[in-house]
Amino acid sequence: MRFQLSEDQQALQAGVRRLLDRRFDREALRAAVGAPGRLDRALWRSLGEAGFFALRLPEPDGGVGLGLPEAALLFEEAGRALLPGPLVATHLAAGRVPGAATGETVVTAVDGQLVEWLEAADVVLGETVGAVAMRSVDPLTPLHRVPGTTPADPLAVLLTAAEQLGTAARVCELAVQHARTREQFGRPIGTFQAVQHLCADLLVRTEIARTAVYAAAVTADGADIAAARLLADEAAVRGARDCLQVHGGMGFTWEADVHLHLKRAWLRAARGGGGTQSEELLAARLAA
Amino acid sequence: MDLSYTAAEEDFRARLREWLAKVLPTLPDRPSPDDWPGRRAYDLGWQRMLHDAGYADVHWDASPTTRLIFLEETERAGAPYVGANFVGLLHAGPTIAAEGTAEQRARWLPPVLRGEEVWCQGFSEPDAGSDLAALRTRARRDGDDYVVSGSKIWTSHAEVADWCELLVRTDPDAPRHRGITWLAMPMDAPGITVRPLRTLAGSAEFAEVFLDEVRVPVANRVGAENDGWRVTMVTLSFERGTAFVGEVVACRRVLRELARAARENGRWDDPVLRRRLGRLEGEFRALWRLTQWNVSVAEAGGGVPGTGASVFKLRYSHARQELYDAAADVLGPDCLDLDRPWVLDRLSSLSYTIAAGTSQIQRTIVAERVLGLPRGR
Numbered sequence: 001m002r003f004q005l006s007e008d009q010q011a012l013q014a015g016v017r018r019l020l021d022r023r024f025d026r027e028a029l030r031a032a033v034g035a036p037g038r039l040d041r042a043l044w045r046s047l048g049e050a051g052f053f054a055l056r057l058p059e060p061d062g063g064v065g066l067g068l069p070e071a072a073l074l075f076e077e078a079g080r081a082l083l084p085g086p087l088v089a090t091h092l093a094a095g096r097v098p099g100a101a102t103g104e105t106v107v108t109a110v111d112g113q114l115v116e117w118l119e120a121a122d123v124v125l126g127e128t129v130g131a132v133a134m135r136s137v138d139p140l141t142p143l144h145r146v147p148g149t150t151p152a153d154p155l156a157v158l159l160t161a162a163e164q165l166g167t168a169a170r171v172c173e174l175a176v177q178h179a180r181t182r183e184q185f186g187r188p189i190g191t192f193q194a195v196q197h198l199c200a201d202l203l204v205r206t207e208i209a210r211t212a213v214y215a216a217a218v219t220a221d222g223a224d225i226a227a228a229r230l231l232a233d234e235a236a237v238r239g240a241r242d243c244l245q246v247h248g249g250m251g252f253t254w255e256a257d258v259h260l261h262l263k264r265a266w267l268r269a270a271r272g273g274g275g276t277q278s279e280e281l282l283a284a285r286l287a288a
Numbered sequence: 289m290d291l292s293y294t295a296a297e298e299d300f301r302a303r304l305r306e307w308l309a310k311v312l313p314t315l316p317d318r319p320s321p322d323d324w325p326g327r328r329a330y331d332l333g334w335q336r337m338l339h340d341a342g343y344a345d346v347h348w349d350a351s352p353t354t355r356l357i358f359l360e361e362t363e364r365a366g367a368p369y370v371g372a373n374f375v376g377l378l379h380a381g382p383t384i385a386a387e388g389t390a391e392q393r394a395r396w397l398p399p400v401l402r403g404e405e406v407w408c409q410g411f412s413e414p415d416a417g418s419d420l421a422a423l424r425t426r427a428r429r430d431g432d433d434y435v436v437s438g439s440k441i442w443t444s445h446a447e448v449a450d451w452c453e454l455l456v457r458t459d460p461d462a463p464r465h466r467g468i469t470w471l472a473m474p475m476d477a478p479g480i481t482v483r484p485l486r487t488l489a490g491s492a493e494f495a496e497v498f499l500d501e502v503r504v505p506v507a508n509r510v511g512a513e514n515d516g517w518r519v520t521m522v523t524l525s526f527e528r529g530t531a532f533v534g535e536v537v538a539c540r541r542v543l544r545e546l547a548r549a550a551r552e553n554g555r556w557d558d559p560v561l562r563r564r565l566g567r568l569e570g571e572f573r574a575l576w577r578l579t580q581w582n583v584s585v586a587e588a589g590g591g592v593p594g595t596g597a598s599v600f601k602l603r604y605s606h607a608r609q610e611l612y613d614a615a616a617d618v619l620g621p622d623c624l625d626l627d628r629p630w631v632l633d634r635l636s637s638l639s640y641t642i643a644a645g646t647s648q649i650q651r652t653i654v655a656e657r658v659l660g661l662p663r664g665r
Contacts, residue, residue, distance in 0.1 A: 001297070001353050002290045003577075003584040009289065069289045176659050191664040193648075196655035200602070203654055207599045211581040212574035218291050227570035276563060282573075283566030286547040287556070 003215070005073075012066075013073045019050055020081040026257070032084055033260065037142045039085055039106060039120040048103020052078075052087075053094040057101055063094070068155075072162040072217035079166025079236075082260055084140040086117045088159045089125065097123050110150045111271050118144045126150050138263040152272035158216055158225045160271045161232035165206070165213045167268075168235035171243035171261050172202040178247055189246075198242050209235035223285045226278035233275055236265035291580065293353070301357045307341055308365040315368070321491045328406055328448040331371035335403030344401040347377050348385060352586040356579070359533035364541075369534070372445045376400040376407035380453040383470070387511045387519050396451070396472065408449035410440040410473065410497060411520070417442070418649045420455075421464040421517065425499060427456035427471070433503040434458070434471060436479075439496060442643075446482045446495040449475045454504070459514050470516035472508040479503075489635040490626070532604055533579055539611055540572045542630070550618045561617055568614055571607050575600070598650045598658070605640035605647060612637045 005013065023043055032040065047053065055071055057063020071091065078087055086108035090100050099105030100123075108117045110126025118124060118131060119142065128146055136143040176199050179190030189195045209231040216228035240262035244251035251258045269275065293301070315334070319326030338344050346358045370377055381400045384392055399405035416423040425438025436456055446452070452473040459467030473480075479502040484492035511519040547565055550556040582596035612634035616623035623631060641647045655661045 001293050001356075001580065001584060002587070003580045004588060005289060172659075176661065179661055188662050190655075190661035193652065193664050196661055196664055197648070197651040199659055199661060200651035200654035203659060204599050204602050207596070208574050208578050208603050211577040212570075214289055215291060215574075215577040215580070218289050223569070224573060226566075227573040230567060230570040231574045275567075278570065279563035279566035281566070282569040283547070283562045286544055286565060286569050287551060 003211075003218075009070060009073060012070055013077065016050070016052075016074055016077040017080070019046075020077055020083065023047075024081050024083055029082060029257070029260070033139050036139050037120065039117065041106075044085060044106060045103040047087075048101065053091050053103055054101035055091070055094075057095045061095060062101060067217075068158070068220055069214065069217040071159060072213055075159045075162035076166040076169070076213070079163030080170040082140065082167075082170075082257075082264060086121060088156050088163075089116075089121075091159065092153065092155060093123070093125065097125075109153075109156075110146055111156065112152070112273055113145055113147075113149050114270065115144045115146055116141050116267075118142070136267075138260075138267045140260065140264065141267055143267075152277060154220075154222055154225050157229050157272035157278070158213070158220075160268050161209075161213050161216070161225070161228040164229075164232035164236035164265060164268055165209050167261050167265050168202075168206040168209055168232065168239040171236075171239045171258065172199070172206050174258065174261075175199050175202055175243040175246040182248075195246060198246055202239050202242055205231075205235040205239060223282055226281045229272065229278050230275055230282075233265070233269040237262070237269055240265050293357070297353055297357060300354055301361060304343070304358065304361050305365070307343075308361065308367055311337060311341070312365060312367060318368070324445075324447050324492075328372050328445075331368065331373050332403040332406065334368040334371070335373050335377075335401075337403075339402050344403075348382060352583045356533055356583045360537050363534040363537040372406045372448060373400070373403070375409045375445065375449075375453065376405065376451075379409060380407040380451070380472070383453065383519060383522065384472075384510055386522055387470075392472075392510060405450040406445055406448055407451045407453060408443050408445045408475070408497075410443060410452045410454035412442045413439060414441050418646050420520075421468070423455055423457060423468065425454075425456050426460060427458050427469065427504070429458075429506070430503075432506050434469075434506060434509070436471070436473070436499050436502045436504055439498045441485070441496050442494050443482075443497050444494045446475070446497050447484060447492075451475060452497070455516055455520060458516075462514060465517045467514050468516040468520075469513050470510045470519045471504050472510065473502065473504045474508075477502050477504065487636075488638065489632055493636075532600065533583075535608070536572060536575050536579055536604065539608060540569075540576070542611060542615070542633075543569055543572060546615055546618050546630075553618070553620070555618055555620070561614070564614055564617070568607070568611055572611075575604055575607060578603070598645075598653050601644070602647055602650045602654070608640050609637045 023046055051064040052074060054063040055066050055074060059065040089109040090107040093107035094101035097105055097107050100107045105122045106120060107123045108115060108121035110128060115128060115131060118128065127148060130147045131144040134143045134145055179195050179199055180188055182189050212228040212231040216224035240258060244258045244262060247256055247258055250256050319330050346355055377400060381397060384396050411420060413423050413425060425436065427434040427436045452475055454471045454473045456469050456471060457467055458469040479500040481498040483496045485494055485496055487493045543565065555561055578600055582600060585596055612630060615630040616634060619628060622628045625631060656663055
């Protein structure tokens with residue numbers, strides 16, 4: 001048993017992080033916040049060129065030929081970077097919807113009673129008659145509400161959990177950075193036990209979510225995926241809240257990025273039927 | 289990332305499973321928790337069986353993955369716990385193996401492996417629990433002996449132990465972490481008084497040990513004089529690596545039993561309780577994955593567990609308490625009846641966030657040593 005990232009997986013992770021640092025840095029993030037509803041098509045195509053959408057397609061079909069564990073690493077990085085757009089839907093549509101694999105076609109899908117990026121997408125999977133626009137809590141994700149409901153796709157749940165993991169890891173870093181440098185009462189706030197313990201809990205939740213997400217990506221088992229989503233939702237949502245708390249008053253401002261992480265984490269937690277559905281699935285497995 | 293086992297590991301699992309199926313039905317009944325001599329005999333007997341079957345030293349010499357399989361299979365089969373052999377097998381033994389002389393290894397290790405001698409741990413003191421470096425039991429040199437006076441507390445198995453791994457202060461003027469020495473103390477030496485301590489679970493789980501001018505030969509010192517802190521830290525890091533593997537397997541079994549009980553008594557229809565059990569199933573699945581991850585890290589790092597141990601301990605100790613709180617909800621009013629299953633487990637789970645470093649100490653360790661936050665006060 002070697003439940004660790006292989007060298008190739010580490011290289012993939014580092015490569016994606018470099019790409020996103022270059023193509024979607026903080027300046028780009030804040031520009032996107034300033035232009036809500038607009039999807040950056042050039043960025044989308046460069047994600048396509050980098051193999052983001054075609055990652056799991058077989059090589060003969062023009063794909064990269066990698067598996068779910070690699071896809072989880074990719075979506076973890078997307079989560080870290082707060083990358084906007086219907087990434088999961090387009091990734092899952094690669095090979096089924098023409099142009100999705102290369103990033104030329106933007107695909108979104110109805111998920112439960114919600115659909116993200118309905119107006120910006122080229123292709124919408126699922127029934128959208130009667131869709132009503134919402135004033136989305138996440139400034140980087142336009143939302144519509146649709147009547148009726150679509151069942152959760154386990155792969156979408158898994159990739160969403162990977163994004164949540166990325167957010168959890170990122171907000172843990174942001175909290176620690178702030179705690180190291182911000183001074184109050186004449187010393188860094190990271191010397192205070194109350195702040196230290198908030199940061200420790202951020203890490204503990206992230207690390208248990210990490211192993212749950214990676215294991216689910218390896219087994220692709222429904223109960224493992226449900227466990228991964230519960231742990232990853234908790235790590236992302238509570239992590240972003242605790243990070244905001246560590247930032248104090250500054251954390252409550254629009255200028256700090258913390259709220260963007262929290263709002264996206266809330267939004268992702270609603271995907272795939274929400275945590276309730278995962279809890280019920282695990283309970284059913286227990287009773288089987 | 290790979291969760292599959294090698295052919296050799298699968299072979300080990302299959303042979304162990306076969307052996308367990310054969311020998312477990314031949315075991316005598318388990319003694320009651322308060323029958324200390326009975327528990328000693330039972331635990332030593334189990335260790336002897338493991339020894340004769342070639343599994344005695346699995347905690348010492350096997351790879352972390354093999355140890356994981358051993359703990360997984362023994363728990364799954366309902367085999368006895370390491371019990372009274374805990375300190376000898378997982379603590380004093382590895383310490384002596386790593387730091388002892390050839391003579392010390394020959395004297396103390398075989399009886400532990402063969403199930404002949406029980407060890408207890410003389411670390412904590414009334415004023416030195418989580419702050420172990422504050423220990424005050426002192427030892428002065430007198431010819432070929434150390435003369436030891438002081439007291440120890442939370443000493444499991446003290447009543448039935450043959451040996452005690454004892455931390456003493458040999459240089460009161462040195463900085464706190466220096467001046468500590470590791471001794472093997474025979475428990476039948478004159479001057480030792482053992483007073484059982486009753487826990488909130490009602491049982492005498494451990495004891496207070498009073499030491500009044502107890503003579504311990506200098507030859508029983510493991511490591512150099514005043515170097516006991518380092519000697520101790522070597523073993524503590526090993527202990528934390530796989531200490532809870534069997535327990536995670538056990539918790540997952542308890543969860544399935546809770547689901548069955550809830551279905552039988554109708555509480556399963558309560559969606560709040562049902563989802564709570566579902567969430568706990570997710571939690572313990574994840575804890576099992578974290579265990580596998582930590583074991584893989586240990587395997588890659590030459591057997592030394594990484595920082596994952598504190599992360600695991602923090603999460604697990606709380607999850608275990610939540611598990612038995614959920615059990616109380618499944619039981620309903622029966623959760624107040626000590627004769628019902630899980631009620632004593634609920635009581636004893638309260639120790640998990642305290643023993644082997646409180647959650648608060650663990651969080652500080654994570655914050656300062658893993659996240660690199662500046663040291664607090």
